[in-house]
Amino acid sequence: MFSNVRIEKLILSNYRNHKFLELDLTKNIILICGKNGSGKTNILESISLLTSSSGLKKTNLTEIVNSNLKGPVELFGVSLLCSINKKRMKIGLGLKKTANGLKKIINLEGSKTKKIDEYFSIFWITPKMTFIFQNSREDRRNFIDKMICSIDFSFKKFLLLYDRYKSERIRILKKWNEESEKWLVLIEKKIAATGIIICDARRKFIKQLNFYLSDPDRPFHPLEIELSGELDSLLLKKPAIVVEDFFFKKLKENRRKDFLTGRTNFSANKTDLIVINKNYRREAKSHSTGEQKVIIFLIIFSFIKILKNQKNLKILFLLDDVFSFLDKNFVFEVLDQLNKLKIQTWLTDVSGGWIMKKENFKPIIDKINIGE
Numbered sequence: 001m002f003s004n005v006r007i008e009k010l011i012l013s014n015y016r017n018h019k020f021l022e023l024d025l026t027k028n029i030i031l032i033c034g035k036n037g038s039g040k041t042n043i044l045e046s047i048s049l050l051t052s053s054s055g056l057k058k059t060n061l062t063e064i065v066n067s068n069l070k071g072p073v074e075l076f077g078v079s080l081l082c083s084i085n086k087k088r089m090k091i092g093l094g095l096k097k098t099a100n101g102l103k104k105i106i107n108l109e110g111s112k113t114k115k116i117d118e119y120f121s122i123f124w125i126t127p128k129m130t131f132i133f134q135n136s137r138e139d140r141r142n143f144i145d146k147m148i149c150s151i152d153f154s155f156k157k158f159l160l161l162y163d164r165y166k167s168e169r170i171r172i173l174k175k176w177n178e179e180s181e182k183w184l185v186l187i188e189k190k191i192a193a194t195g196i197i198i199c200d201a202r203r204k205f206i207k208q209l210n211f212y213l214s215d216p217d218r219p220f221h222p223l224e225i226e227l228s229g230e231l232d233s234l235l236l237k238k239p240a241i242v243v244e245d246f247f248f249k250k251l252k253e254n255r256r257k258d259f260l261t262g263r264t265n266f267s268a269n270k271t272d273l274i275v276i277n278k279n280y281r282r283e284a285k286s287h288s289t290g291e292q293k294v295i296i297f298l299i300i301f302s303f304i305k306i307l308k309n310q311k312n313l314k315i316l317f318l319l320d321d322v323f324s325f326l327d328k329n330f331v332f333e334v335l336d337q338l339n340k341l342k343i344q345t346w347l348t349d350v351s352g353g354w355i356m357k358k359e360n361f362k363p364i365i366d367k368i369n370i371g372e
């Protein structure tokens with residue numbers, strides 16, 4: 001049985017430290033090994049940039065071009081040969097110079113839509129996630145939003161639309177004229193409607209996660225995720241249409257404040273993710289570092305359980321350096337589950353010895369040594 005999405009070939013040209021790298025892949029688990037600084041994370045980053053503007057390193061596009069490149073930026077590129085639902089597709093990622101700096105160009109061979117999100121999504125885990133409970137609420141919200149985007153292709157579209165409407169509203173507030181009131185009402189209606197769709201999708205997803213997180217058979221206390229935003233709490237009690245109207249009124253009420261601060265003070269994106277240990281009613285952030293890692297693992301594992309129930313899975317997983325921050329047995333459990341779901345998973349490690357010792361993993365792993 002084959003994965004729904006699989007990268008069969010990856011070529012990097014002048015991508016960060018890789019002047020030229022060509023990988024041929026046949027398996028479900030791709031294990032990239034090499035010493036520190038050999039370019040393992042860079043490989044995962046090149047893939048992550050297909051579906052994300054700044055990728056898993058949150059980079060600026062100027063940083064990804066090999067610093068010794070003397071020629072034109074067209075010599076930079078990421079080329080992939082993918083198999084998607086047994087059909088082959090060539091994908092190219094390049095850069096173009098524009099008046100505002102570098103612009104990313106993605107080329108999908110034979111595709112009419114030119115939108116990669118319609119073909120597959122990419123989910124990643126990086127060592128930075130160890131600190132998710134200490135990081136910003138935006139990081140925690142993005143963690144959940146990324147999971148939802150992986151199974152609901154329209155969610156990402158709504159997130160982008162929502163941001164666009166918000167900027168548009170601030171622009172109207174700043175350039176007031178006699179037409180503004182009419183446009184403002186229209187845009188505030190759109191913000192309220194899109195915001196509620198986003199909050200509601202988050203609410204439904206969290207409900208599914210909580211179903212698995214509260215399982216008393218897990219190797220930890222039962223957990224519960226809550227969303228902290230006012231709109232999120234209201235959606236638990238009132239019909240969406242009522243909450244949408246409340247949001248619409250709130251936007252109108254805040255016009256002056258938003259004009260003065262240049263931002264949307266009451267928004268669907270003020271939400272934080274709060275993880276609670278149900279036995280102690282204690283928040284994840286006040287658990288020990290080790291316990292927090294278990295909590296992160298349990299969330300990821302619950303996400304995989306949700307994936308199991310999805311029809312037509314089209315997702316790739318990138319796990320950067322996870323052995324350095326998650327318990328090895330947990331990583332094996334995650335890999336085992338992802339392999340059963342036929343999800344191609346890219347993994348990095350300095351030596352890879354841990355995995356290669358496991359007899360059952362050997363046949364499903366493409367081990368690639370770089371920087372030798």
Ligand SMILES: Nc1ncnc2c1ncn2[C@@H]1O[C@H](COP(=O)(O)OP(=O)(O)OP(=O)(O)O)[C@@H](O)[C@H]1O
Binds near residue numbers: 017018040042065
């Ligand atoms: N634009 C660039 N041009 C050339 N080299 C670069 C560029 N950007 C980053 N590098 C180099 O790429 C190297 C590899 O980085 P990467 O993060 O992929 O290493 P890694 O193999 O994942 O290491 P670790 O095991 O420490 O995580 C680094 O030494 C970095 O200096």
Ligand SMILES: [Mg+2]
Binds near residue numbers: 348
């Ligand atoms: Mg790395």
